[in-house]
Amino acid sequence: MIKSELVQIIANRNPHLFLRDVENIVSAIFEEITDALAAGNRVELRGFGAFSVKNRPARTGRNPRTGDAVDVDEKWVPFFKTGKELRERLNNAK
Amino acid sequence: MSGKTVTRADLAEAVYRKVGLSRTESADLVESVLDEICDAIVRGESVKLSSFATFQVRDKNERIGRNPKTGEEVPILPRRVMTFKASNVLKNRILRSHNQRKAKAAK
Numbered sequence: 729m730i731k732s733e734l735v736q737i738i739a740n741r742n743p744h745l746f747l748r749d750v751e752n753i754v755s756a757i758f759e760e761i762t763d764a765l766a767a768g769n770r771v772e773l774r775g776f777g778a779f780s781v782k783n784r785p786a787r788t789g790r791n792p793r794t795g796d797a798v799d800v801d802e803k804w805v806p807f808f809k810t811g812k813e814l815r816e817r818l819n820n821a822k
Numbered sequence: 823m824s825g826k827t828v829t830r831a832d833l834a835e836a837v838y839r840k841v842g843l844s845r846t847e848s849a850d851l852v853e854s855v856l857d858e859i860c861d862a863i864v865r866g867e868s869v870k871l872s873s874f875a876t877f878q879v880r881d882k883n884e885r886i887g888r889n890p891k892t893g894e895e896v897p898i899l900p901r902r903v904m905t906f907k908a909s910n911v912l913k914n915r916i917l918r919s920h921n922q923r924k925a926k927a928a929k
Contacts, residue, residue: 760836766919808906
């Protein structure tokens with residue numbers, strides 16, 4: 729399923745809304761999550777999962793081809809932990 | 823870092839602010855967007871949200887795990903897990919704003 733298909737499903741369920749409104753709704757949700765993570769906040773959606781940002785400290789890596797040491801900067805990466813309810817549904821719905 | 827936790831209510835508030843529906847309807851729509859994503863994943867579909875992330879389902883085989891406290895071997899049964907792969911847009915956005923904050927803090 730891609731974003732446009734998700735938008736279409738929601739639009740079909742809500743015939744009183746314009747497709748453009750539904751697009752804006754879906755975008756607003758993911759923009760809000762993105763903004764929160766960019767601000768260093770956590771996003772916790774019970775039953776779905778939790779988004780957070782993890783810090784990866786600076787380290788000395790190696791170019792696997794040449795074996796040269798390279799400095800890798802500290803970085804922040806998005807992380808997602810699946811919610812309990814969804815994890816359980818994934819394994820019972822078979 | 824402010825360390826605030828964003829919840830469904832904040833997502834609903836964002837929809838209310840940006841789209842101009844009632845608060846109740848905004849909350850319902852947030853719920854149905856999350857529900858549709860969950861349902862697709864449970865059906866085994868991958869969900870690709872461009873410029874955000876991809877959610878996929880992976881099948882894990884059975885393997886032998888170990889209780890780290892007792893050292894006891896325990897079988898981990900085959901199961902399905904959901905994976906999250908952030909898009910480059912999301913990763914870069916997070917990296918950029920954290921680097922900016924770090925630069926500001928260093929001044």
